[in-house]
Amino acid sequence: MLFRYLIKALWVYRYDVAFDTNVLGAKHMYAFANKCIKLKMLLHISTAYVSGEQEGLILEKPFIMGDTLRAGTHLDVESELNLIKHTKMELNANCATERAERKTMKELGLKRARHFGWPNTYVFTKAMGEMLLGHLEGDLPVVIVRPSIITSILKDPLPGWIEGVRTIDSVILGYTKQALKFFLVDPDAIMDVIPGDMVVNSMMVAMAAHTEEKVQTVYHLTSSVSNPTSYTTLQESGHRYFKDNPPRGENGEPIRLNNMRFFSTVVRLRAYIVIKYKFPLEVLHLVNVLLCGLFSRRYNELNGKYRLAMHLIELYAPYTLFKGRFDDMNLEKLRKAMESNRDGGEYCFDFDLRRIDWDDYFYRVHFPGVLKYLA
16 A cells, blocks of 8 residues: 555655646635635745755745746746646647656656756645745735645644655655665754644634735744754654554564664665665566566565665655755744734643654654554
């Protein structure tokens, strides 16, 4: 199940689909919102990783139309749309199969993203969506929220609940099933995560704070500045959790989990995979040919897992090796303003990340939640 999900996720980011959803979708939503005469503001959900692979402190500032992350380049959103249309016309003229079209669009998205300095199609198109919102004319105030990696709910309404496999959750599930024996991550790097209920709470307060305020505001819903944690914390919490709560086999006996091996650079991981997996695969392929396909099924299974591992390196490297930290000054101002405006009632919209003990959260909330709702 895990591998089927990950393979599907790798194919989601074809350029035409991502552009329609993240760029044109933002444009059409803004046009629709402006026709709603009683609407007070528009909240747009983006991602903190529109910053690409920048290092250092990343500010809460909006994109300007034409901005890129690579010096010497200029981004024209309309030209990107025309490129997509032209490419699809060529594919149709050549009677390309659906599989060929999917592959071409995925490769085109990666090529264009990297040309302008973004690591993948998803964050590239999300950045273009932000640009359009800042460029479109209208009277509706726009607030852009940029969450980092969203994890399971901390408190309300159901601690541990989560929907959809996230970056770190794919590693957790792969580890518990012993299907993922290595991963690309710098254990000492800051892991920027935020529980899902705190994302929702901050969005609710932002909507109330910016009603009819004619200015575009950006919020980083992130933890790397206010309360940073590292992948080492996640690893140590996981080791303790699965030692205390080992998964059990069909006979009810506890299963001893082997340690996962971590690599802090792409070069080291690629070298390890070639020696450990690619070379034996080539030997198996040769034996399979000599024996007239006797091991075809086994070879295809192992080759598929090898290709998936290489794709995962490409997909997750921008996040697990990320060196930046997201400034959250606007979010902190919003939190303080909300607390100062309280009328003495119960505090219902908690998004104070500073109060989270990450080790306790991972051990007591997140690991149990992942195994209950995603496994």
